[in-house]
Amino acid sequence: MTEPGEIASFRLGYVPGATPGKWARIWAERRPHVPLELVGAPTDEVVERIRAGAVDAGVVRLPIDRAGLHAIPLYTETTVAVAPKDHVLTAVDEARLDDLADDIVLRPQDDTLPWPGDRPGRAAASDPATTAEAIELVAAGVGLLVLPQSLARLHHRRDLTHRPVVDAPRSSVVLTWPDAENTELMEEFIGIVRGRTANSSRTPRRPESTPAPTTKGPRGRRTGRRR
Known part of the structure; x- marks a missing residue:
């Protein structure tokens, strides 16, 4: 958990062969002040780190023990x-x-x-x-x-x-994270891997600044608060 005054980060575990670079680039564009930390490790280790809170999510190969975890399919290799x-x-x-x-x-x-x-x-x-x-x-x-x-x-x-090898079993890759209420950063990353644009993301955005209200002065001239 981030302490007061500490810079937030999002930690992603990933298995050998996975290539999270594209997601990392999009993350840097959308969350330039929140570092995305990439942690490479085998599937079992990534899952252990998720359960221990050492990483926030992981890109892993099935099968895994899904108890207490969400998992959404990414692709089949x-x-x-x-x-x-x-x-x-x-x-x-x-x-x-x-x-x-x-x-x-x-x-x-x-x-x-x-x-x-x-x-x-x-x-x-x-x-x-x-x-x-x-x-x-x-x-x-x-x-x-x-x-x-x-x-x-x-x-x-x-x-x-x-x-x-056309008739060999194939490996499925999933994004997995704790089965709990999603944080804002988790929702952001889910949106990235699912291809949602920044405007369609479910994560809240800071409201755009609005201009100072104007009123009509004498003879219909518009007046506004001067800075």
Whole structure:
């Protein structure tokens, strides 16, 4: 909570691959005196920070525990397979899970895709701890990696490429915040991510200054209060 005399701020957590820059630019135009603080962290950590009051809202990937939280959908990500540039997968524009059946498909422990059952391909001897480590293994020729396209772009390497996997599960990204009465700043940010203009925002605005009233003087001349 902001103490008297303290400059207010809005703190937004966001997961790797999310790109809140556009929203931050619009925020700076509408709230130039209120800093927008961006805090990058994995989904579980962002949710923990929201519950602890360390951030005001978060851009996260589902699934999450929604108890005590609001959540509105933002977008659904394309799922891709990352492979070396000389891999046979690069011969097609789009892939299917069956196309990966003979390959080792790495399964990082921070994988966020909502797999309903068996994962594609063959499992590696051990699971890498992070997506970043899995990318290094792909570059070393150990296997392939299936993940949201935004993460593939985040970990881009010149020796790797990716192809959409049309029948793979896709990751949904949501804006989440505490299930309580919204603050004025929270309403402002919701309006920004939903594309509302400044004039259509639900947040109250300072009234425009009104000119001093005028009265008619002798012979119909208008008089006003001189400053």
